[in-house]
Amino acid sequence: MVKESKNAAPRATDGVARSPLYRRLEAAGARCRAFADTVVVADCGASPEEEERLRCLAWADFSPLPRLGYKGWEALSWLRARGLGVGESGETRCSRDGLLAARMGDEALLLGAARAAAEACQRCAADWEKERPSGVFPVPRQSLSAWLRIGGTQAPAMFAKLCALDLRTHRFPNLRVAQTVMARMNVLLLREDCVCAGAPALPAYHLLMDSAAAEYLWECIGDAALEFDGVPVGCDAFLGAWEEAPQAFGEKGARK
């Protein structure tokens, strides 16, 4: 566990849990900061310009942030009983604390990108340990899948160089989930647009991939993004200006 400190800048290797991409980020000039009980890359040396880069195309490593999955014939009802909205397969619900609950077949995937959501994610894991409900089986998404956040108006065009699925914004709506193949690797793709007050929503996606293939896909994305001037950025480009803005929520939990 890493404690937040205002004095010394933490490093990606401070904790025992490391993102499979930390070397890539260090090479890109990453600067880290504590977030919840982990270390995230705050920026890649170009803050605050990184928020502007995000308007076109940028991506960040969210791998250190909490995420988990649950499978089994009782998984959905257990999660719903805990007040977590889990929709139909292929849908994502967003709770008030920002926890994303995506449903793929019989698995529910919980993503805790915002601070409160991260805590909610951890609470859920602790509850399962305590209850050990039958028919509910955790999927170790924290280590099984690396997590990238990709955003920008050019993101769908960039995806078209990697993925045979039609991910254009009017075909793949916000809060939609797809299990698909990207650069010949299985991935989970979840669209959750970046919103901030007074600005139009920016297409943004959560991409979960086999953690062993994270470096490979990082290279593929970097190559595909070249023509769109896409760059890797720190998490703050997503977590800071965009997602910490005051937000309103729809009736079904989807962000407006």
Added chain:
Amino acid sequence: MSKAAATPLAADAPWRLPAPAGLCVRRDRPLRFRYEGRAYSGLEGDSIASALLANGVWMLSRSFKYHRPRGPLSMAGLEADTLVRVNGEANVQADMEALRDGMEIRAQNCGPFGLRWDPSALLGIFSRFLPVGFYYKAMYRPRLAWQYFWEPIVRAMTGLGRVRRDAPPAYYDKMYRFCDVAVIGAGAAGMAAALEAARGGCEVLLVEQEERPGGMLNYARDVPDGESGRRDELLREVAETPNIEFLSGTLCNAWFADNWLPLVQGRRLYKLRARELILATGVMEQPAVFRNNDLPGVILGSAAQRLLRLYGVRPGRRAVVLTAAADGYEVALDLLEAGVEVSAVVDMRPAPEGDCFQEVVRRGLGVFSGSCVLEAEAGRGGHLAAVRLAHIISGGSCEDSKVRLECDLLCMSVGRMPTYQLPLQAGARLSHAGDLEGFRISGLPERVRLAGAVRGFRSLEEVLADGRAVGAAAVAALAGNGGDGEAAQDFPSPEESGAASPVWPIFQHARGKEFVDRDEDLQIADILNACADGYAELELVKRYSTVGMGPSQGRHSALATARLVARATGSEPARVGVTTARPPVAAEKLGVLAGRCFEPERRTAMHHRHLEAGARMLAAGLWWRPAYYSPGEAAREQCIQEEVLAVRNGVGMIDVSTLGGLEVRGPDAAEFLNRIYTFAYKKQPVGRVRYVLMTNEAGVVTDDGVACRLAEDHFYVTATTGGVENVYRNMLWWNAQWRLRVDICNVTAAYAGVSLSGPRAREVLRSVCAADLRLEASDFPYLGVRCGRVAGLPARLLRIGFVGELGYEIHVPSTHGEALWDALLRGGVEFGVRPVGIEAQRVLRLEKGHVIIGQDTDAMSTPQELQMDWAVAGKKPFFVGGRSLELRARHQLSDRRLVAFEAGDDPDLGTLLRESSLLLRNGAIVGHVTSVAWSPALRKTIGLAYAPSDSKVGEVLHIKGQAPHGKSKDEKLILQARVVAAPFYDAGNQRQEV
């Protein structure tokens, strides 16, 4: 003479017409380029060919076989004659490639003295000795004559350019695209269809091969309300319609199932998936076949119109027009208005008619009706100088020539053929109404439609109306209101369409040189001789004569060939048809196919630690694994042997993260494993590990691993690195039928694993483990599994011994893998721990006689053959493959066994004895070696091999050795090995169970 013709021509491009002629060119932007070493000027918007023609340069290449001078024919990229070398790049289409400043252009397939004087052109004199298929009859004897004599000569004299080996690498890319309606061809029909589909709310992608949309609207004469008014109106509508996306300069190069279309645009390949496809690909004008029909200056009528209108180039001074329809009269009028003197119009029809004919007559041009061009004559530089005309008696035969007309341009407008490649690839067929008519397309699959000229419509109003109707039909189909595209489409009659000329435009000459296929220099006699040689089917004619096999893929030869074959075999052109249309439609660069391919790879959490330690990595499936560690550039064999001995005498650590990991959870987990694997698991205690062996329904071994029972309802199962995906798929498939209360989850990437092995393994582990994790054999025996913390990390520990020593496999979340590796290395310093690669692991397991699935097994291996009956629980009521194994055992179906052998104490044997070496008995092959290695612990060469099932311990095996480097492969090298009992090392298993 028209006003345009009276204006002086540009001095440095003497054949350029003054403005406003030339839709494509920018007269304020001159470009300089060099062709065959000489400097020329052109204009921005020119193609290479148009710029050369504007300078009076017609000869672009030499033909394939007879090295005849050749120039452009279609100005539409349909023939091989315009292929040139540009800045070192071979096979660039001069009539399609845009001119750029500073281009260095060279002709191809010409001799050492350049394009103008090619000694190989003398071959034409001896053409009677080089009939079709002569190489099949002449070049195969004596035995090596082709390889060492003929082939070098043929290769030096023919070919399509040379690959530039020092070409700089270029970036080629691929991208997916999607649309509701794809329209291929942005002519009048294509644009009308696109607009109609867009009005219906569809997303439309309009694809055009040429840079300028409009198709024939750009150059054809019969455009009403001004030359460009209708085109500009359509273009404006297309541009202003938001749901139409237009791709210019893009070639749709194939059709694949479900409207999957590869679109090539420059260096990018778009992979388009269209819900509805509209092919508005137009027609290809066909040449007439007569003697010397390939001379520079003999072009299609549409080519002349393209030159005039698109590029503002006057194609000749004095022209003759050969026609069989109204088209030729339009060409004649266009030429006349551009200042070209038209000597005559030669109409193959006996009684010409129509408005254009009347206009030509009114202007005083001579018309030879019922006549043909029997021969073209070459003048200076091989260019057309005159034509000889003859009166047609009947189809294909004519009187002797009595008229000779001097000219430097012959335009042919004798018939059209639908652009059939894409429809035929989609499954359509060509029909042919009669001997003298052209082909038509029918039998299109669902979701594919034709529009406009490709369907036989001729007039602009008909084409536009058809485009609109087809676009509306596509919208209706997408809305679910009818999907039978072809049934709803009415085809015009040939007479109505004017697409086909009811004449026979093929005229044989006593002296030959009437070219049917310009790519391959095939004459009428070649096609007829192929039929006479017994090749009566078109596909056979094609293979024997190579007709249609050149770069133009029969675009100008298919119709003439079908007619000739039909007449020679007494058949109908409809029955003869055309040869199978296969992708690609046109030549495509290898770079387009090779560009931006994905080669997935997976790396363990410790990957970079291995590299830092000097590991030599090897690919194992998608994974990268350390083969051995050589930090000081030590030799491979030495490194491997040191790593083996480190495990035998001290302690080594192997990254086993690549092993498959599966969580099997639920109340029926044990029952599930009992059915899916050969062994028994229902009574397996919690905290214990048991070997798993998987067979398929035929009883063939497909995978192995271990099952760790972590709880009554929870097993953690490992699988082989390359096999886990199949195992996972298998498990899901079987349980979909069994419906047991069990959940299966592939967690391979979730865990990093380190195998810590060797007599000092426990000491290393103790140094990094919490005190509450008891490691003594009494507390944590062999084949035990524990959960605890290692170096503070949550871990699963498995006491298993693949390498035959005291060993622990430590599995932690992959996010912690690097930290685990570091901790074990640090904790193991005082015990001499060292990283060990998989090459050493392979030797270690061989010493223990353990098999590797995939290396020691094949698609027939059963547990019995592997002598692993101990891993099959025969009393179980069922497991996958159980019934087959029972039958095989009962009927003694197998006659081989995997046996262990020793081959002596000479370390060099390893170079002679290799995996896959053959076992011989009385000269017959009776088996093969699957694994072999020099054992540093035993100081001998050991291995596993499939041998006859009656092989006994002590028996001598005869193994065919492999000749070492530098020795002849034919040298017989029979080595002897002795069958021994496995394992080779620590037969009592005392070392691993300590």
